[in-house]
Amino acid sequence: MREQAREPVLHFEILCMTLFSATREIPEDITSVCPSGEIYEVSENLADSPYFNPDIAPTPRSGRRWGVLDFAALWIGMCACIPTYMIASSLIAEGMNWWQAILTITLANTIILIPMILNAHAGTRYGISFPVYCRASFGIRGANIPAVLRALVACGWFGIQTWIGGEALFRIMAVLFPSLGNWPSTFLSISVPQLICFLFFWAINMFVIYMGIESIRILLNIKAPLLIMLGLLLLAWAYFRAHGFGPMLSQPSAFAAGGPKAGQFWLFFPAALTGMIGFWATLSLNIPDFSRYAYSQKSQVIGQILGLPTTMALYSFIGVAVTSATIVIYGQAIWDPIALLTRFTNPVVLVIAMFSLCIATLGTNIAANVVSPANDFSHLAPRFISFRTGGLITGLIGIAIQPWKLIADPSGYIFKWLVAYSALLGAIGGILIVDYCFIRRGRIDLAGLFRQSGPYWYQRGFNFRAIIALVLGIAPCAPGFLGTVGLIHAAPIFMELYNYAWFISLGISGGVYALLMLPGSKQIREPDFSPQRHNDTT
Numbered sequence: 277m278r279e280q281a282r283e284p285v286l287h288f289e290i291l292c293m294t295l296f297s298a299t300r301e302i303p304e305d306i307t308s309v310c311p312s313g314e315i316y317e318v319s320e321n322l323a324d325s326p327y328f329n330p331d332i333a334p335t336p337r338s339g340r341r342w343g344v345l346d347f348a349a350l351w352i353g354m355c356a357c358i359p360t361y362m363i364a365s366s367l368i369a370e371g372m373n374w375w376q377a378i379l380t381i382t383l384a385n386t387i388i389l390i391p392m393i394l395n396a397h398a399g400t401r402y403g404i405s406f407p408v409y410c411r412a413s414f415g416i417r418g419a420n421i422p423a424v425l426r427a428l429v430a431c432g433w434f435g436i437q438t439w440i441g442g443e444a445l446f447r448i449m450a451v452l453f454p455s456l457g458n459w460p461s462t463f464l465s466i467s468v469p470q471l472i473c474f475l476f477f478w479a480i481n482m483f484v485i486y487m488g489i490e491s492i493r494i495l496l497n498i499k500a501p502l503l504i505m506l507g508l509l510l511l512a513w514a515y516f517r518a519h520g521f522g523p524m525l526s527q528p529s530a531f532a533a534g535g536p537k538a539g540q541f542w543l544f545f546p547a548a549l550t551g552m553i554g555f556w557a558t559l560s561l562n563i564p565d566f567s568r569y570a571y572s573q574k575s576q577v578i579g580q581i582l583g584l585p586t587t588m589a590l591y592s593f594i595g596v597a598v599t600s601a602t603i604v605i606y607g608q609a610i611w612d613p614i615a616l617l618t619r620f621t622n623p624v625v626l627v628i629a630m631f632s633l634c635i636a637t638l639g640t641n642i643a644a645n646v647v648s649p650a651n652d653f654s655h656l657a658p659r660f661i662s663f664r665t666g667g668l669i670t671g672l673i674g675i676a677i678q679p680w681k682l683i684a685d686p687s688g689y690i691f692k693w694l695v696a697y698s699a700l701l702g703a704i705g706g707i708l709i710v711d712y713c714f715i716r717r718g719r720i721d722l723a724g725l726f727r728q729s730g731p732y733w734y735q736r737g738f739n740f741r742a743i744i745a746l747v748l749g750i751a752p753c754a755p756g757f758l759g760t761v762g763l764i765h766a767a768p769i770f771m772e773l774y775n776y777a778w779f780i781s782l783g784i785s786g787g788v789y790a791l792l793m794l795p796g797s798k799q800i801r802e803p804d805f806s807p808q809r810h811n812d813t814t
Contacts, residue, residue, distance in 0.1 A: 314572050315340065316402050318723050325726045327416050331654050331663035334722060335403035335568045342569040346493060347579020350566060350643060353496035354559075355587035356503035357640040358440050358613055358633070361595035363555065363588075365611040367548055371530030371537045374596045380545070381592045384552030385585040391560040391705045391782075392584070396576045398712050399564025402722050406562035406648060407655035410704075411725045413711035413789070417737025420656055421746070422561070422704045427652035429558055429701070431670050434645035435679030438481060440614075441637035442474030443680075447614045448630045449473065451621070466680055477634070478671060484642050485650060485667035489569070492642050499639040504587075506632050507594045510613075514601035524600030524609070547775040554778060556584070557701040561708070562648035646670055702778035703749030706786030707742050715793050741792035749785025753777040 315337045322328045342350075367377035398409050406426065410419035446469055450457040459467035466474075484491055515521060531541035563580075570576040595611070602610040610616045617629040646667050653666035661669075712718060724730030734740070756774020759766025766774075773780060 314401060316722055320723055322723060322726045325728070327658055327728070328726045329654065329658040329662065332405055332408055332651060332658060334408075339403075340569055340571050341490075342493065342566070342579075343571050343575045344579040344582070346497065347566070347570070347576050348583040349497045349500040351580060351583025352500035352504060352587045353639040354644050355584065355640075356500070356507060356591050357437070357636050358444075359437070359555075359640075360588060360591045361613050362611050363552070364592045364596050365599070366551075368524070368596070370544060370548070371535070371540075372544075372548070373527055373529040373532075374525050374593075374600070376529055376531075376541075377596065378589055378593050380548055381552050382585055382589040384549050385556065385588045387549075388553050388556050388560050389580060389584055391709055392556075392563050392580060393577055394709050394713055395561060395705070396563040396567035396570075396580065397573060397718065398720065399567035400570040400573050400576050401718070402720055403568045404564060404722075404725065405568060405651045405655075406564050407652050408725055409564045409712075410708065411732050412716065412720050413707050413739060414742045415734040415737050415739040416725070416728070416730075416732050418734070418739050418743060421743065422708075423652040423655050425704065426558060426561055426701070427649035427670070428673075430562075430645045430649040430652075431673035432677055432679070432682065433558070434481075434641060434649070434670055435674035435677045436683055437637055437641035437645055438478050438674055439474055439679040439683070441634060441641065442477040443470065444614045444633040444637065445477060445630065446470050446473040447618050448626050448633075451618050451626060452623070464678065470680075475675075477637075478675065480634075480638060481641055481646065482668065482671050484638065485646050485671075486664055488663075489647070492647065493569075495635075495639050496643060499635050502632065503636050504590075507591060510598055511594050514598040514605070518601035518604035520601075520604075521597045522600035522602070522604045524596060524603065550776060550778050554701075557705075557778060558648070559644060561701055561705055562651075565647050565651055566643075645674075702781035703746050703785035706749060706782040706784070707745055707789045710786040710790050711742075711793070714790065742789060745785045745789035745792060748788050749781040749783075752780055752784065 317336050318334050322333070363381060364374070364377040367380060368374065372380070395409070398404065399406075402409075407419050407423040410422045414421060446456070449469070456467075456469045459469050461467050462471070464471065484495065529535060529541070530537040531544070532538065537544075563576075567576045595613075598613075598616070599609050599611050602608065602616060606619065610619075614633065617626070617633070620626060620629065649670040650663050650666035653669045654661045654663050712720075721731055724732055727733075728737075732739075752770075752773050755764065755766040755770035756772075756777070758764045759771055760774060
């Protein structure tokens with residue numbers, strides 16, 4: 277029975293390791309690798325390597341504590357947040373009806389689940405973080421390129437989420453102490469009380485990072501059931517208070533026949549889908565930062581399938597349904613849950629609301645926006661930057677970008693920010709997936725990821741073929757991005773390509789990388805192993 281339970285995982289591994297496989301020699305002394313079921317560990321001492329520190333070291337089997345429920349809680353905890361609640365608002369504002377918006381969100385998160393699981397496979401098998409995973413394709417030094425690209429995006433999201441959390445505190449405090457809302461704005465375009473709330477919430481984030489990855493797992497396991505319960509309670513309140521879900525759920529699409537945008541749905545849909553994919557495009561890359569702690573492949577695969585698309589669909593629907601009900605209850609659509617909660621004057625309700633919003637935003641922010649850049653910055657200088665120091669760097673950048681300005685314009689939030697970075701990250705994802713699944717067939721010299729004399733040193737630590745593929749994957753989308761933000765006047769063809777940014781960048785970079793790497797595939801020396809699977813509990 278235990279072996280039968282493993283079959284889906286075995287089939288996934290076979291697909292990942294053999295699809296598009298190239299015939300090549302694979303001689304290698306693998307005494308540095310000790311297989312234990314699905315988990316591979318380093319047995320030699322790598323402490324002398326300048327590209328090693330304890331925080332980016334492969335996670336040993338003894339450190340694997342994340343099971344199916346932990347990965348489901350990870351995604352429930354990250355998805356149950358204010359941006360997810362509001363994510364359908366832009367789609368509906370642009371003309372979709374409620375079910376078109378929810379289906380677009382669900383489809384996008386089902387699509388992004390594919391690279392998510394593929395990249396997570398390496399993290400689980402070898403216990404490696406995202407930047408170390410990048411070393412196999414970009415080179416030991418070249419891995420800093422995708423790591424920094426990912427880190428800078430995460431810093432932006434960290435700032436946005438921290439601002440949302442701080443603003444939640446401010447809005448609720450302003451209800452309890454109305455005079456706080458009368459403070460004038462400073463030169464930063466926010467008031468002093470807003471700034472204090474923002475910095476206070478920022479400090480809580482930094483404290484959790486200081487406590488380490490285990491505290492994050494515990495936080496997410498607390499947050500997941502709490503936020504699902506509170507979301508359903510809010511949905512029930514809206515339904516009974518409005519005697520239904522209001523007019524928005526019966527509102528026709530603006531793209532329907534006779535509507536103001538009749539016949540234009542398929543012109544809008546690609547950009548909308550790409551933007552929704554961009555919402556979690558960052559995590560599809562750095563998911564090894566979490567899967568390195570998985571008990572087994574089954575844990576990360578099933579946990580992610582259960583947690584990601586379902587929670588995104590549920591919470592975005594709660595946002596639509598509750599907002600629709602507010603039209604009946606308050607005479608206007610209130611998309612912002614913080615603004616909605618400030619309509620409640622019961623002090624007990626406000627305290628519960630404040631606690632819930634803080635937990636919701638804190639859990640999402642730490643898991644999605646701090647763990648990865650902390651590892652990425654640590655990877656820049658392993659001897660001098662620890663995981664905790666990397667988290668502090670992330671926090672400081674998150675303040676410097678003034679996130680309240682990033683989310684001031686909803687159209688920019690979706691079509692400039694989300695799509696812009698999804699173009700970059702699609703290109704990185706294409707290279708990583710082609711390299712791990714098709715070129716190397718899931719085989720990595722684990723100790724070699726940390727050795728200057730190893731197979732991933734390439735040319736002075738850089739694999740220029742990966743860098744070329746990355747640039748070529750991004751290039752077709754760059755004019756459309758510059759045109760969208762108003763820096764140039766781009767031709768219509770480039771604006772159209774920009775709507776498909778994630779798909780185009782992933783396909784081109786992956787294809788170019790395969791063409792550049794396959795001619796030398798016989799010289800790629802990777803450990804030859806047939807995974808040993810024991811009848812241990814996974």
